[in-house]
Amino acid sequence: xxxxxxxxxxxxxxxxxxxxxxxxxxxxxxxxxxxxxxxxxxxxxxxxxxxxxxxxxxxxxxxxxxxxxxxxxxxxxxxxxxxxxxxxxxxxxxxxxxxxxxxxxxxxxxxxxxxxxxxxxxxxxxxxxxxxxxxxxxxxxxxxxxxxxxxxxxxxxxxxxxxxxxxxxxxxxxxxxxxxxxxxxxxxxxxxxxxxxxxxxxxxxxxxxxxxxxxxxxxxxxxxxxxxxxxxxxxxxxxxxxxxxxxxxxxxxxxxxxxxxxxxxxxxxxxxxxxxxxxxxxxxxxxxxxxxxxxxxxxxxxxxxx
Amino acid sequence: xxxxxxxxxxxxxxxxxxxxxxxxxxxxxxxxxxxxxxxxxxxxxxxxxxxxxxxxxxxxxxxxxxxxxxxxxxxxxxxxxxxxxxxxxxxxxxxxxxxxxxxxxxxxxxxxxxxxxxxxxxxxxxxxxxxxxxxxxxxxxxxxxxxxxxxxxxxxxxxxxxxxxxxxxxxxxxxxxxxxxxxxxxxxxxxxxxxxxxxxxxxxxxxxxxxxxxxxxxxxxxxxxxxxxxxxxxxxxxxxxxxxxxxxxxxxxxxxxxxxxxxxxxxxxxxxxxxxxxxxxxx
Numbered sequence: 001x002x003x004x005x006x007x008x009x010x011x012x013x014x015x016x017x018x019x020x021x022x023x024x025x026x027x028x029x030x031x032x033x034x035x036x037x038x039x040x041x042x043x044x045x046x047x048x049x050x051x052x053x054x055x056x057x058x059x060x061x062x063x064x065x066x067x068x069x070x071x072x073x074x075x076x077x078x079x080x081x082x083x084x085x086x087x088x089x090x091x092x093x094x095x096x097x098x099x100x101x102x103x104x105x106x107x108x109x110x111x112x113x114x115x116x117x118x119x120x121x122x123x124x125x126x127x128x129x130x131x132x133x134x135x136x137x138x139x140x141x142x143x144x145x146x147x148x149x150x151x152x153x154x155x156x157x158x159x160x161x162x163x164x165x166x167x168x169x170x171x172x173x174x175x176x177x178x179x180x181x182x183x184x185x186x187x188x189x190x191x192x193x194x195x196x197x198x199x200x201x202x203x204x205x206x207x208x209x210x211x212x213x214x215x216x217x218x219x220x221x222x223x224x225x226x227x228x229x230x231x232x233x234x235x236x237x238x239x240x241x242x243x244x245x246x247x248x249x250x251x252x253x254x255x256x257x258x259x260x261x262x263x264x265x266x267x268x269x270x271x272x273x274x275x276x277x278x279x280x281x282x283x284x285x286x287x288x289x290x291x292x293x294x295x296x297x298x299x300x301x302x303x304x305x306x
Numbered sequence: 307x308x309x310x311x312x313x314x315x316x317x318x319x320x321x322x323x324x325x326x327x328x329x330x331x332x333x334x335x336x337x338x339x340x341x342x343x344x345x346x347x348x349x350x351x352x353x354x355x356x357x358x359x360x361x362x363x364x365x366x367x368x369x370x371x372x373x374x375x376x377x378x379x380x381x382x383x384x385x386x387x388x389x390x391x392x393x394x395x396x397x398x399x400x401x402x403x404x405x406x407x408x409x410x411x412x413x414x415x416x417x418x419x420x421x422x423x424x425x426x427x428x429x430x431x432x433x434x435x436x437x438x439x440x441x442x443x444x445x446x447x448x449x450x451x452x453x454x455x456x457x458x459x460x461x462x463x464x465x466x467x468x469x470x471x472x473x474x475x476x477x478x479x480x481x482x483x484x485x486x487x488x489x490x491x492x493x494x495x496x497x498x499x500x501x502x503x504x505x506x507x508x509x510x511x512x513x514x515x516x517x518x519x520x521x522x523x524x525x526x527x528x529x530x531x532x533x534x535x536x537x538x539x540x541x542x543x544x545x546x547x548x549x550x551x552x553x554x555x556x557x558x559x560x561x562x563x564x565x566x567x568x569x570x571x572x573x574x575x576x577x578x579x580x581x582x583x584x585x586x587x588x589x
Contacts, residue, residue: 015421015424015425015428016428018422018425019425019428019429022425022429023429023433026434026437026441027437029441030437030440030441031440031441032440136566136569136570136573137566139565139569140513140562140565140566140569141562141565142517142520142521142540142561142565144520144521144524144537144540144541144544145540145554145558145561145562148543148544148547148554149558151547152547152548152551152554156547156548237427244430247432247525248521248524248525251525252544262430262432262433263432263436263525263527265433266432266433266436266437266440267436267440267527274433277430277433278429278430278433281428281429281430282428282429285427285428286428
């Protein structure tokens with residue numbers, strides 16, 4: 001297991017390098033630079049700024065300088081937020097996104113998987129249809145519609161919960177977590193229902209049933225584990241996306257999270273911030289996918305023997 | 307030609323009714339603006355944020371600049387549908403070509419090509435789109451191309467998987483045996499069998515493209531005023547949420563109906579043709 005994990009981590013290094021190189025190339029060929037907002041500077045000043053940030057060097061040299069810094073744990077200064085390093089910006093905003101995203105994902109797992117299993121056990125009944133209808137609604141309402149509607153209902157009309165991040169206390173977490181969780185609940189319910197139905201229709205489950213096992217025992221011993229595999233495949237990238245924050249939710253609720261930096265960083269050509277975020281995101285995806293692959297083996301003995 | 311789906315089987319009722327809903331929305335979006343006495347750009351300050359009414363034919367009310375929301379919403383719907391269609395076709399072309407090539411050639415080239423797809427999966431999607439958009443300038447048509455250009459990964463994976471299994475099938479082996487050239491095998495035997503899964507997946511790509519376009523417009527990165535899409539209209543509605551909820555609710559509902567219809571259609575078609583979207587574990 002350890003050998004497998006280490007091997008996979010080593011194999012991920014070229015992927016990560018490639019992603020870094022691609023992001024570097026893309027952000028550099030994009031027209032415009034990080035200091036375009038300050039027009040009308042004397043050319044000497046512009047040259048000095050470029051020199052201070054090493055922007056006057058040839059691109060390959062800049063790339064390797066950046067890579068060298070990253071290897072030493074230095075992601076460089078932000079080009080836009082003066083006096084802040086990229087590490088500081090991420091350290092400032094990532095915990096908030098982690099908290100919100102983590103809570104939302106937990107909520108989505110409990111409700112989504114629960115509803116999916118419930119629907120799969122009673123296919124084509126009212127329960128099943130109701131769960132699937134709600135799930136279909138969930139994947140068809142964009143998050144930028146859900147978030148304002150939640151505000152309208154619970155903050156403006158009912159006045160139960162605060163609408164923004166400026167309120168103190170745990171109440172300010174509820175609406176953003178709900179908005180983040182809703183689409184995930186919907187996807188998880190659909191995937192877990194489909195995959196559990198699939199497993200329940202298989203020969204070995206029929207055999208177990210013929211041997212007189214109760215539904216609960218079949219679920220516990222035979223059905224749930226293999227049914228979780230498609231769910232895991234979905235969860236890898238989904239968890240990475242949810243944990244790194246949603247720019248829409250942050251905008252609607254005024255949350256100082258990580259998601260907005262993905263947009264503003266790219267728009268401002270904040271080269272170092274963009275690169276730092278890309279590395280963070282890619283590393284997260286790679287780690288989560290590794291975790292998923294390890295869990296495949298735990299859940300399904302057929303995977304282990306391969 | 308050898309196609310999987312037997313001909314003449316009627317489409318399931320759900321698929322037929324969602325098709326009817328979609329056609330109705332498209333028809334209204336196409337013809338509606340012409341039937342209204344108003345236009346979508348005429349800002350009149352004597353009718354700011356008036357609620358929906360039959361007076362002056364403002365069936366959906368007016369927005370914060372006094373523009374008629376009925377016409378603007380329908381024109382926005384048209385724009386959203388156009389964006390989604392173009393983006394989906396772009397992702398379809400790239401995805402099918404890429405996936406079929408990788409799957410049919412196989413071996414080392416396939417491995418490298420799919421490794422590239424895996425790497426792209428590890429890139430933040432939104433960042434790619436924003437950079438593509440600034441590379442191409444904020445050109446109206448190129449927004450769709452940019453969305454399509456980053457949305458082909460799933461399609462490539464599915465087409466590759468399907469091609470891999472198709473090329474092992476008996477009828478392909480038989481064609482090889484009697485000496486049909488490779489190009490002809492791809493064209494006459496592989497491609498028609500890909501058609502089903504590609505069409506099904508295309509119906510599922512359209513709602514994704516709609517979502518993504520509205521998401522960009524919501525952030526102010528998509529269409530610019532006075533052009534409207536459902537996304538820009540929803541974004542505009544958020545600011546007047548408390549005083550004039552209809553400005554948000556009406557375009558949101560139409561967006562919701564469209565997404566729901568396309569999702570139902572894709573699901574229904576997938577069940578009807580009994581093909582599964584395969585997702586191989588990524589590295």
